Amino acid sequence: MEAISYNEVIYLISNAFRIFAIKLFLEFFFFKKNLRWQPWTQTAVLFLYFIINSGVYLFARNPVLTVITNAVLFVVLTLPYRASIGRRLFATCSIFMIGVICEGIVARTAILLYGLCPKIEIITYVVSNFLLYFIILIMRRFFIEREDIYLPKLHWLCITIIPCISSIADISLILGGYEQWVNVTVISSLFIINIAFFYLYAQVVEKYEVEMQNQSLSHQNKAYQQQLVVIRTAEDNMKRLQHDFKNHLIAIKELSSNCNTENFKEYFQALEEKIDMKSEFVMTGNESLDGLINYKLQTLYDLGVKVELNINIPQNINIHAFDEIVILGNLLDNAIRALQEQENGFFRMDFVYDRGTILLHIRNSFLGEIKKKGNTFFSTKKDSNEPHGIGLSNVKRIVEKYSGVLTILTEENYFDVEIVMYV
Template structure:
């Protein structure tokens, strides 16, 4: 029965190690099938080493060597493979020592502790916290709510208590209860991972949808502009005759008005920003169109090259979030409040600087990220902007003075 307890417990030990490899190793998407074979062999080697020898050094090597070979199989550098294997063994030793120390201090005698079930639960929880906190596994680097980490800690803790109470004697009932508890923990972490991925996909789709609308808007503007130019070319002969007659008659004021009217006709296509970068122009023209017919004081300065070595997708996330925040702040102002927005986007040698400033009602949260107290559902936009800025070796900075809020982002080309 003890052997059976160990074999079931070791399944979850290998699962925890697999999760660990997903964080620390570089893998291809198509490697999932090969991982099933590799970690099955890992399980067999590790289990046989423990059951045949029962020596802690051999047991440690049976973790180190298979994991290192798996890392090399995935074409990770040899030094990196050795290093990550050492980290794995160090984590295993620390967690086992911690569990044994707690068991000794509290004088706990339970199969659930002695057969490694507790260590494996702690290992899975540890890997999930590390992956989502430090390695930012979610696709768009959106920070997770505090409730996620509370749940990741509470559920394993409660599971350990339940396991301790149920798995007192060495029998089949204790084994079934222990396996069920481990399955609940694995299922919970799997569910959370999928929810995070779904959230990231939804966020990404929302950005892509806004980008597509912006491109469509820009296309309509271009088509409208081209159509007006075609009409103007078609009637150019008549326009020239009219202007020549006004010039000959020395009717300069009328000629001036005629030229102004022609100019207004050409440029009355709602093109707000024309920086030279079609991708950024389309986003800005789409976002800023809502401000054209209201009392907001506007100041735009956008000068960009046609090509920038920064992902257009990442740039759109940054610009859309900053402008959305500014527009929301302006919408909260009263009719008699001063409304102003400033946008300054410039490219300099090797980096791009984005500055968005706006007047607001003076109400803001202490972290300068949102005017709302609900940190879980709000302020995510600026957190995402900060993560993208850091991705390109840059920074996000927010400044507040009186009723003026200003956000600046610097991103360096890769």
């Protein structure tokens, strides 16, 4: 059995880096949240792809078989993600198209610059994979959905310029007449540097996103806590009023028996102002939820909105109180914002618990049209630049925390948000 050649070593190193680029492509095309298998199984599938793909190329030396094997294996790479067959096939065709374009561009450019020298094949191995990596980074920059974090362009310039510099360095190295072991070592190092840089950059971005999200949730929690304090104070006033109600009845009886009409009116007016409390529409026993929902529903009734309710949840559910407040507060605030712009609006809320599953469905009517940019919704009513779905990203994040699903639909001037959580 012949020892592995220099070109084959370079191919194996380049192929490993190519698989890293394909992994990035899969993550932004299918999204990490759609990964249905354990992360280690995805790594195992990628390793299997590397072994079979490299083996077919090195030992079969049949271009047609290599293409067929690549196609089948890439479909296998998509299996760890939840996706339709059509999306899997589209992803397979897309990565093949990008790969072929990269190899074609690099090979023809190298031939144009250096002629048909023996090192063209090695240059194509290395630089085409750097180009593939570069293109995927650009695609992530423009197509990946980031709801809250807007990364500076300079950051992306830095991360995309590294493969370009690495490619130039590799070409200079291969054409420089250095010993083969030097070429292998340096090329391997450059690939590793690119992988390490992207990994570190991704970690920094993720930590920055988490910090920004936590700050946002903290501000919202403080606001809703303050709101609940106000609501609870009003409820305490009502309880004190109820406690004194017997004494008020005695006073009313005395005033009526003395036929003192003017004093009678004044007393009733003062009593009416004192008991002008908001109605209690929901009584689940969960104080934070009851207070918030009753407060928001009163606002809807004051707007003349037709309200339909179907609320059946226990007093204690296995969700943190802050999480409950953020989800309901944001969704109700968005509904109120839309209903303030219309007359005779409609609002319906279903909030049901059944055997460890929570179903929350909120529907409200709206005027104008709804446009979507990423995961943010914009209403064309009045100010088309004002977000309609403020806070939906925070809601989505909390829903995913409980392994739930958030679905948003807009049709026939109705805005529907449905949440399913498992607790």
